Amino acid sequence: PIVLAYAGSLERSYGVATLVEAVRQLHQETPGAVVLKLFGRGDLEQELVAVASQHEEIRYEGFRDKDSLVAELFGADVLVNPRPTGAEFAVQSFPSKLLEYLLTGRAVLTTRIASIPQEMQDCFYYIDDESAQGIANSLQALMRKSADERRQFGERSRDFVRKNYSEKAIGAKIKGVLQDE
Secondary structure (H helix, E strand, O other): OEEEEEEOOOOHHHOHHHHHHHHHHHHHHOOOOEEEEEEOOOOOHHHHHHHHHHOOOEEEEEOOOHHHHHHHHHHOOEEEEOOOOOOHHHHHOOOHHHHHHHHOOOEEEEEOOOOOOHHHHHHOEEEOOOOHHHHHHHHHHHHHOOHHHHHHHHHHHHHHHHHHHOHHHHHHHHHHHHHHO
């Protein structure tokens, strides 16, 4: 199966319940095709424990220390950010999770939150319909791509972030701005 991972706040408002429902729908259509691993804490924690106990495609992995979580993210095939674009907090913030996801070199599937910088638009696969069925459709589209294609896409995205958003790259941009004054 394709291993999906979500790490962060397990909040309904972050789209996590919709992601879980999408994976359940996809599992009904294509049993064994995907596994979703969820890492973190939040208002859905107890519900996820119950769902995971009844659905083999959903795995609640709890809160992990940094090293353990990083290993899990590197072990996944696709990292998912289902944050609803209409949420007030989504419009005003760029989740650091997306940069962290990109640095793994894995394919990243996200909603089209307005705060994604224009220059990073090509670093992601997108969820255009934020309903459970829409997320399932986006996942199916990714499943149709070969593992090699997803890997190459993830590696190109990682290289872009390293080149343009590393401490060294940001430092050079700041230095350039300061020198221009």
